Amino acid sequence: MAQVDNSTSRIDDYFDLDSQLSSDEIQVRDAVRKFVDAKVRPLAGQWWQEGVFPTELIPQLAELGVFGPTLPEKYGGAELTPVAYGLMMQELERGDSGLRSFASVQSGLAMYAIYRYGSEAQRLQYLPQMAQGKIIGCFGLTEPDAGSDPGSMRTVATSVPGGVRITGVKRWITNGNLAQIAIVWAKDDQGIIRGYIVPTDAPGFSARHIATKASMRMSVTSELYLDNVFVPQENQLVESKGLGSPLGCLTQARYGIAWGTIGAALDCVNVAASYAQTRIAFGKPIAATQLVQERLVDMLSLTVNMQLKALQLGRLYQSGGLRYPQVSLTKRDNARSALVVARMAREILGGNGISVDYSPIRHLANLETVDTYEGTYEIHTLIVGRDMLGESAF
Amino acid sequence: MKILVMVKQVPDTATRIRVAEGNASIVTDGIKWVINPYDEFAIEEALRIKERLGGEVVVVSAGPQRVEEAIRQTLAMGADRGVHIKTDEALDSHVVAQALAAVARAENFDLILTGKQAVDDDAAQVGPLVAVFLDVPQVTVVLKLEVDAEHQRLVAERELEGSIEVVELPYPAVITAQRGLNEPRYPTLPNIMKAKKKEVRVESLQALGIVPNVKVRTVSLSEPPERPAAKILTGDPVAAAHQLVELLHAEAKVI
Ligand SMILES: Cc1cc2nc3c(=O)[nH]c(=O)nc-3n(C[C@H](O)[C@H](O)[C@H](O)COP(=O)(O)OP(=O)(O)OC[C@H]3O[C@@H](n4cnc5c(N)ncnc54)[C@H](O)[C@@H]3O)c2cc1C
Numbered sequence: 001m002a003q004v005d006n007s008t009s010r011i012d013d014y015f016d017l018d019s020q021l022s023s024d025e026i027q028v029r030d031a032v033r034k035f036v037d038a039k040v041r042p043l044a045g046q047w048w049q050e051g052v053f054p055t056e057l058i059p060q061l062a063e064l065g066v067f068g069p070t071l072p073e074k075y076g077g078a079e080l081t082p083v084a085y086g087l088m089m090q091e092l093e094r095g096d097s098g099l100r101s102f103a104s105v106q107s108g109l110a111m112y113a114i115y116r117y118g119s120e121a122q123r124l125q126y127l128p129q130m131a132q133g134k135i136i137g138c139f140g141l142t143e144p145d146a147g148s149d150p151g152s153m154r155t156v157a158t159s160v161p162g163g164v165r166i167t168g169v170k171r172w173i174t175n176g177n178l179a180q181i182a183i184v185w186a187k188d189d190q191g192i193i194r195g196y197i198v199p200t201d202a203p204g205f206s207a208r209h210i211a212t213k214a215s216m217r218m219s220v221t222s223e224l225y226l227d228n229v230f231v232p233q234e235n236q237l238v239e240s241k242g243l244g245s246p247l248g249c250l251t252q253a254r255y256g257i258a259w260g261t262i263g264a265a266l267d268c269v270n271v272a273a274s275y276a277q278t279r280i281a282f283g284k285p286i287a288a289t290q291l292v293q294e295r296l297v298d299m300l301s302l303t304v305n306m307q308l309k310a311l312q313l314g315r316l317y318q319s320g321g322l323r324y325p326q327v328s329l330t331k332r333d334n335a336r337s338a339l340v341v342a343r344m345a346r347e348i349l350g351g352n353g354i355s356v357d358y359s360p361i362r363h364l365a366n367l368e369t370v371d372t373y374e375g376t377y378e379i380h381t382l383i384v385g386r387d388m389l390g391e392s393a394f
Numbered sequence: 395m396k397i398l399v400m401v402k403q404v405p406d407t408a409t410r411i412r413v414a415e416g417n418a419s420i421v422t423d424g425i426k427w428v429i430n431p432y433d434e435f436a437i438e439e440a441l442r443i444k445e446r447l448g449g450e451v452v453v454v455s456a457g458p459q460r461v462e463e464a465i466r467q468t469l470a471m472g473a474d475r476g477v478h479i480k481t482d483e484a485l486d487s488h489v490v491a492q493a494l495a496a497v498a499r500a501e502n503f504d505l506i507l508t509g510k511q512a513v514d515d516d517a518a519q520v521g522p523l524v525a526v527f528l529d530v531p532q533v534t535v536v537l538k539l540e541v542d543a544e545h546q547r548l549v550a551e552r553e554l555e556g557s558i559e560v561v562e563l564p565y566p567a568v569i570t571a572q573r574g575l576n577e578p579r580y581p582t583l584p585n586i587m588k589a590k591k592k593e594v595r596v597e598s599l600q601a602l603g604i605v606p607n608v609k610v611r612t613v614s615l616s617e618p619p620e621r622p623a624a625k626i627l628t629g630d631p632v633a634a635a636h637q638l639v640e641l642l643h644a645e646a647k648v649i
Contacts, residue, residue: 009424009426010424023462023463023466024466024586024587024589024590026463027466027467027470027581027586027589028583028586031470031580031581031582031583031586032583034580035580063582064580064582064583065582065583065584065585066583069583069584073584077584078583078584078586078587078588079587080583080587084583088583
């Protein structure tokens with residue numbers, strides 16, 4: 001690393017946003033960062049290449065407190081502020097988007113679904129154990145033929161005595177093969193979308209690992225098959241009704257992505273900047289060339305924009321004034337900006353940029369997923385367009 | 395066991411230090427402040443003793459407003475409460491130790507732990523001075539610590555050049571921690587949030603009855619001379635090796 005004046009902290013906080021954070025928000029960020037630096041970064045490239053999620057980290061992540069941290073204490077949470085939660089996601093994704101995805105799905109999707117739409121008995125039964133990482137959850141909304149348009153899902157929950165029987169296929173389900181429970185969204189007898197807590201060892205339930213990914217390789221993604229799976233009445237998420245319910249969960253996860261992507265971008269800017277300062281070509285560091293400087297400044301600028309937007313989003317969340325199209329705009333722009341930043345970083349690293357010995361190509365490949373899941377760039381454009389213009393163009 | 399841990403907030407060791415105008419202080423702008431690493435071993439040891447024997451861990455630190463952050467970090471690691479001796483003055487080790495000793499004296503602690511030195515000024519004086527002011531025994535640079543609560547005695551191991559020394563002493567006592575004493579824990583997110591509710595009492599030198607009669611003053615600070623740029627030998631390995639030997643002999647004069 002080049003001896004530049006405290007360059008990482010300068011790049012990470014170019015606009016002195018630390019001065020806008022509370023002491024516990026900074027501590028949460030630094031605690032997660034320390035963990036990721038020690039336990040994740042050294043091996044992330046290897047795990048990614050091997051296509052494995054480091055399950056041995058699950059108890060340690062639970063101990064650190066990253067699962068459901070915003071929830072009340074009685075459900076195993078720590079009552080983190082939305083900004084602290086965002087900073088936590090940022091630091092997880094600085095390690096790898098797959099690590100952040102794991103936490104996003106566990107916290108923002110599965111735990112939130114139970115917290116928001118479950119009964120008190122369900123909350124007490126599942127949430128503390130999920131916070132401890134003893135129960136891993138996944139979230140099954142997308143289907144092979146219904147992604148951007150989940151309302152067209154085919155999975156059905158047919159009433160039978162004592163509960164329902166669910167039949168259908170879910171695809172692209174993060175943590176599908178690691179989970180003990182799946183939050184499955186299906187249409188009931190009236191065609192209304194409802195959520196169900198399905199134990200993954202229920203008869204008729206199976207998960208198949210999707211091993212062909214060239215992105216998010218450190219994250220487990222699966223296809224779920226539900227063949228007439230019996231789900232008792234007490235496993236129905238009582239408060240869920242209609243497409244708004246899963247979308248409510250997605251708003252949580254999208255909020256996490258708006259922050260997480262900053263971590264990936266910061267890692268790329270830092271790696272590219274220090275590489276450019278030490279890589280010599282034509283007798284001088286490539287950082288001393290105008291073209292490379294322009295690129296690095298563009299990367300920094302995009303990253304600062306991401307940070308400013310996410311911080312304000314967090315403050316809106318905290319004050320109760322958050323509207324979901326604001327989350328959409330931030331998810332859309334931050335995922336896309338991080339992708340652009342990662343691509344520039346990869347370029348600055350030249351040949352080394354295509355090796356997972358350096359993080360940018362890994363972030364770049366991961367961010368292709370981040371740009372797509374939880375609502376594609378286009379879908380978020382349409383959400384904001386509808387909000388802005390009052391015309392639905394879906 | 396009622397344990398007091400004395401901590402200092404110092405610039406992160408990865409920070410590049412620059413001398414401020416006036417040549418008597420450093421540029422603090424952009425510095426990341428951390429708990430002195432040796433003090434982290436002291437906190438961890440205190441927490442482990444408390445986990446074994448019960449009791450209370452109190453953390454004290456002297457310095458400006460920013461020091462509260464360091465105290466909160468120790469509370470997030472698990473300390474029970476903090477005392478912040480708030481002062482903006484540039485103090486010497488003597489005055490700091492007087493102030494810390496005053497806090498220690500006000501409550502009866504069984505054990506006082508701190509790092510063997512602070513990594514910013516490397517003075518290594520505060521622990522020993524506090525022991526003197528309190529008139530209790532002290533052991534410095536401790537690698538292993540055992541508490542015999544039944545007999546109110548400590549057994550401490552110290553690393554010496556080429557040997558390990560084991561000492562035994564009664565407590566109350568002051569112990570200064572060496573790297574290797576333990577592996578400090580990470581603060582967890584729930585504990586960070588719980589720390590917010592813990593008490594940090596603010597004290598002033600005046601209230602503690604300390605007259606900041608500073609005897610050792612910093613007259614000047616200067617940066618070490620620039621090291622000459624490294625020479626990188628490239629090309630044919632055999633020729634480079636010959637050249638390296640030649641340089642080590644003629645220029646570096648090490649062989
Ligand atoms: C690694 C990974 C993990 C995932 N994890 C989960 C998970 O845990 N749970 C879950 O439920 N899902 C998950 N997903 C699924 C993800 O949310 C969907 O892939 C995403 O919503 C897009 O759906 P689709 O793949 O069916 O694409 P489609 O909906 O078929 O879209 C294809 C393209 O058409 C565009 N498009 C669609 N409609 C319009 C329109 N009206 N106007 C303009 N353009 C349009 C889209 O933007 C996109 O570019 C995951 C996906 C991946 C890749």
